[in-house]
Amino acid sequence: MSRCSDSYEGIRCPVSANHLPSDADPIAAQVLAFGAAHGVDAVSPDQTWELLERTGVPHPGLEFAAWTDTMAFGGLLGPVIVNSPDVRTLVEDLCRFHPMFDRDRIVVARRPTGVSVSVLSAEGGPSHPDTVDAVFALLCRTVRRLAGHQAAPSEVRFRRPTPGDAGVYDALFGRVVFAAPGDVCFFGETALSAPIVQADPVVRSMLWPYAERRATHREVSWAAAVGKLLADGGAELTDVARALAVSTRTLQSRLEAEGTSFAALADSVRRERALGMIAMPDLPVTVIAARLGFATPSAFTRAFRRWTGMSPSRYRQQPDAP
Structure with missing residues (x-):
């Protein structure tokens, strides 16, 4: 995917709508597998979400995040983020090395009190609500598992209207705002500074050059x-x-x-x-x-x-x- 800015201020990880990884996106492939496990035969993540909702699966994006694990990030990204020294570095790595579902992209930007993580379509517009659910839930589960509950987001905002069972979101994300102007997950400085205790800097230093090389040459x-x-x-x-x-x-x-x-x-x-x-x-x-x-x-x-x-x-x- 496109390389992040060298400066941390306003990190952007845009992916051109006309480019894609040389291999199929691993998370998108996982979504299709998740749909297949529920008897849904789809050809894209968006179609998977729609078909799952029709079959009565509640909150398919959240269910997917619980069904998969860190390795769904694919390739070297899973081992790289597991061995990041802290949550801040983990988020930067996710931005730098991973294209999202069906050419959706993750955007990380610095805020006065932390960073915001957003999910946008390849054209820059809003992503499918269930894609947003899946990305935010997978990110939050990952950072909590690696760095503990102090790494929880300070607030998560969703464009979707308030669901009837909003408690499902509250239990997973903490402070949640629905019917917001955009989909944004905020991490404060406390969460960003949380160390990943089991990280191995030696393993990370060995994997980083390969991940960087893949990021530089993966676009076709x-x-x-x-x-x-x-x-x-x-x-x-x-x-x-x-x-x-x-x-x-x-x-x-x-x-x-x-x-x-x-x-x-x-x-x-x-x-x-x-x-x-x-x-x-x-x-x-x-x-x-x-x-x-x-x-x-x-x-x-x-x-x-x-x-x-x-x-x-x-x-x-x-x-x-x-």
Whole structure:
């Protein structure tokens, strides 16, 4: 994800709407697994929340945070934050190294009496209420487990209206304000200074360079990520979207923002594979057509003529054909 500012004042961790990790977001994948465990077949976190609510699961985001654990952060982030010296560093690490659900992002900013943690969509607007619940609950459970109850937030604000069982939120977060202008979790200086007693600075110093390297190089375009999955054998839009932990609609809009489409990328990958196979003179055109998923050899021939301006057999006869 994008690197945090070197200065602590107004730390920002924006993630471009047109970029995503090279691997599917681990928390988003965990949300889909959580939905599957409840009999919900979804293709994105937002859809998972909606389907879970329809099936009668109360507060799906809070339930998810109780169901998963720190390792849901994925990769090196779990071990890094567990070995942070204090809560302040833990929050900074979370901001620095982790993209959130379905390209939602976490934003940490300094306040006169501490820091605020917010969750925003990739476009900068409000995130799904259950995504906010899940992020805040997972963060609060993590800091309490690692640093004790003195690490509890001083106040948590939610945009959602006051639920009928608001006590569930009070028990988890402490002071809670509903129907607020934004979703914000505040940590005071006492909480931020709380030490993580079992932290191992040696382990942290060993893991940090690798985590930093991953953070620096993890961003790729959506088109590149889709192209890689297609080249690895993905074929259908729904399959690729599921692998990237987003909905098909979200994936299509991200690709459109980059000036391309799933169909264009799939066609390009198919073309490259076709050219590679046609270079094998002993491989029949009928076999190539079947391997590329064409219904008939004639359909493959039409596509090949569109790509190269000539038929497969004619292309093979060219002296400079690759």
